[in-house]
Amino acid sequence: MSHPRQVAVMALNEIERKDTYADVALQRQLAKSRLTGGDRALATELVYGVVRRRRSLDAVIDQFAKKPARQQALELRVLLRLGLYQLIYLDRVAEALAVDSTVELAKVQGLGGLTKVVNGILRQYLRQRTPENPLAIPLPENPVSCLGVRHSYPDWIVQQWSESLGIGEAEQLCCWFNQPPQLYLRVNPLKTTREEVQKSFLEAGIEVETLPNLPQGLKLPSAGQIEALPGYSEGWWTVQDASAQWVSHLLNPQPGEVIVDACAAPGGKTTHIAELMGDMGQIWACDRTASRLKKVDQNCQRLQLQSVKTMLGDSRDLTQFQESCDRVLLDVPCSGLGTLHRRADLRWRQTPEAITELAQLQQGLLTAAAGWLKPGGVLVYATCTVSYPENEGVIQPFLDRHPHWTIEPPPQDWNLPVSESGGVRLYPHRHESDGFFMVKLRRRST
């Protein structure tokens, strides 16, 4: 039988050695192990936690080890991060257990000669930490770097947030993304009601809350195995964050219309659009990634929706929809910086250069999609990031070049935070859901 800490070390070593995605490495090691229940949850928490807190953990190692973290042997660095993560962030793990299990892992890993080093660094950290300084290190004076080290983010992300929100709210956002994500569901009204789903969850001993402003929305305290939840195979609901649920409402699709979802996979919003249309009309779900597009078909099958057809290809090259659509959804590929809590390694993988490239792709998609709408038609542009370059930075130049397009803000009684320009920007720490931007554009009739 494997031990959760051993499984975590194997996954973390693979991530360091091969730059594997954290979720891929973890799933691979979990599949090889026979871990269940709480042990599985602990291995998961350790892998995602260590990946997420890498910058803070390495700053502590730099303070107490002879060599900085980056110059140490990979296996030693991983072990020290794992031990320190438990000491700093996991209140439920006793200090002695965190230290002893890490020393034991050093032996199992064939690093027996380093047990004294591991033990020494962890114990030195414990002696130096205080409630006021839980990392036991001097923090940088620069406020952006200080948050970056304390909450474990690259400076450029903190800089971006502090420019739009101020340093105080940027810190709230940093803290929010370091918490485990909550699970939101969207009930399929063509199969059941929200009350029925709530009842079935309560009968299974799972507490769910309704989302006050989203008629199909439910919130669960934690995930577990999605497929095992009541009503999954019956197509009663779909996993979808609260912010993402607003997007299809903003599009406001009507039965009988022709709709293109230009970046559709895996179909979270396509299926929502079909539900809102009573599955009557024609929805084209387009995407350039075949493996992801397959999931749209699978999701439509599970939810028993008939009105969706999938189309593989680069949506910038689609010519067959010229001026023929009633509505278009453009849920563009983006940096995903509004979903950092869901992907532990994303903060380390994303770069400002990649965002500049994404913004060009987003502009290309918007220009192409605008040509598909009939006069009077509606286009909703959405991203799961709150950063300017991928949002207003794309929309404003489009409006400057297309004077016959206007922004339509959502109805006031939706109580959404609408910016001066008419876009909706949902901040996680304010709205307790993914960071999202969405804007509704209408082509004038004349």
Ligand SMILES: C[S@@+](CC[C@H](N)C(=O)[O-])C[C@H]1O[C@@H](n2cnc3c(N)ncnc32)[C@H](O)[C@@H]1O
């Ligand atoms: C944010 S995801 C879409 C999520 C989806 N709307 C949902 O709610 O489930 C962006 C998608 O855009 C696709 N994509 C990226 N570039 C594209 C392009 N040039 N043409 C079509 N699809 C593209 C990606 O494969 C990815 O599936």
